Amino acid sequence: MNFDMSPYGAFIWPAYGLSALLLGSFTLWTIARWRAAKAKLASLEQK
Amino acid sequence: MFDWLFRYANPARFMGLTTTLLPWLSGAAVLALAAGLYLGFSAPPDYQQGRTVLILFIHVPAAIMSTMVYGCIVVASLFSLVNRHILADVAARTAAPLGAIFTLLALATGSLWGRPMWGVWWVWGDARLTSTLVQFFLYLGYIALWGAIEDETRAARICAVLALVGAVNIPIIKYSVEWWATLHQGESIMSGKLAGVFLTPWLVMMLFYVLLFVCLWLVRIRTMILERRIRSLMQGAS
Numbered sequence A: 001m002n003f004d005m006s007p008y009g010a011f012i013w014p015a016y017g018l019s020a021l022l023l024g025s026f027t028l029w030t031i032a033r034w035r036a037a038k039a040k041l042a043s044l045e046q047k
Numbered sequence B: 001m002f003d004w005l006f007r008y009a010n011p012a013r014f015m016g017l018t019t020t021l022l023p024w025l026s027g028a029a030v031l032a033l034a035a036g037l038y039l040g041f042s043a044p045p046d047y048q049q050g051r052t053v054l055i056l057f058i059h060v061p062a063a064i065m066s067t068m069v070y071g072c073i074v075v076a077s078l079f080s081l082v083n084r085h086i087l088a089d090v091a092a093r094t095a096a097p098l099g100a101i102f103t104l105l106a107l108a109t110g111s112l113w114g115r116p117m118w119g120v121w122w123v124w125g126d127a128r129l130t131s132t133l134v135q136f137f138l139y140l141g142y143i144a145l146w147g148a149i150e151d152e153t154r155a156a157r158i159c160a161v162l163a164l165v166g167a168v169n170i171p172i173i174k175y176s177v178e179w180w181a182t183l184h185q186g187e188s189i190m191s192g193k194l195a196g197v198f199l200t201p202w203l204v205m206m207l208f209y210v211l212l213f214v215c216l217w218l219v220r221i222r223t224m225i226l227e228r229r230i231r232s233l234m235q236g237a238s
Helices: A009-046 B003-008 B011-042 B051-083 B086-118 B127-148 B152-166 B169-179 B196-237
Strands: none
Touching (some): A009 B051, A009 B086, A009 B196, B011 B051, B011 B086, B011 B196, B051 B086, B051 B127, B051 B152, B051 B196, B086 B152, B127 B152, B127 B169
């Protein structure tokens, strides 16, 4: 694997960083929302 | 014709099926991401674009997903209007934020690729760029419309109509590079112009994007089914 991006590192790394940030945070948010809904439903059904 | 689809469109069956499918799909997505990154970062520099060719592996899949997700919304909207199926409404609604994110990524990574290759971040006169921006606004409008109408049945009908009207933008995005003289390059992957050394990592990354979308979409649909159940339980209790 070659991580030398010169002379375009200032464009390539932000492109990958932004993709990772957006897709990663959306994935985490989706999982958190699913878990919250599951927990809330379980507590309501217990009641 | 769609009997098999409606069999699985039953929320209980859908939950059962996706419980089995999701671990496999998410595992495959992680493997595709690892393989795609390995192959991509191992690919040699392009003779013209140098290492910026690496942006191809994330920009083009995001752009394809942008229109593909909209296609899913259109199909779900058709089922919603014709068959009045609740899962079709949920499927259309939950896909929209994913489509918006893919479109935003396509725009941002395209801009980061365009600056070193074209010398500019953005060109308003470019039909591909502008039609993709219109696509992003269509997604935002669609999401906002769902949130603005309180009656969910009414919101589903109006949003389905908006999605169908907005579908006119899909062929415009696809053929913009052929219909107009654009700064954006023409189609190079399906036409076989992309060298094999770049095609393989691109295909693997494309597979990752598709799998990621399917996983997130299924989880979002499952979440909305649970949230609807929570709402009906709370309404029943009050």
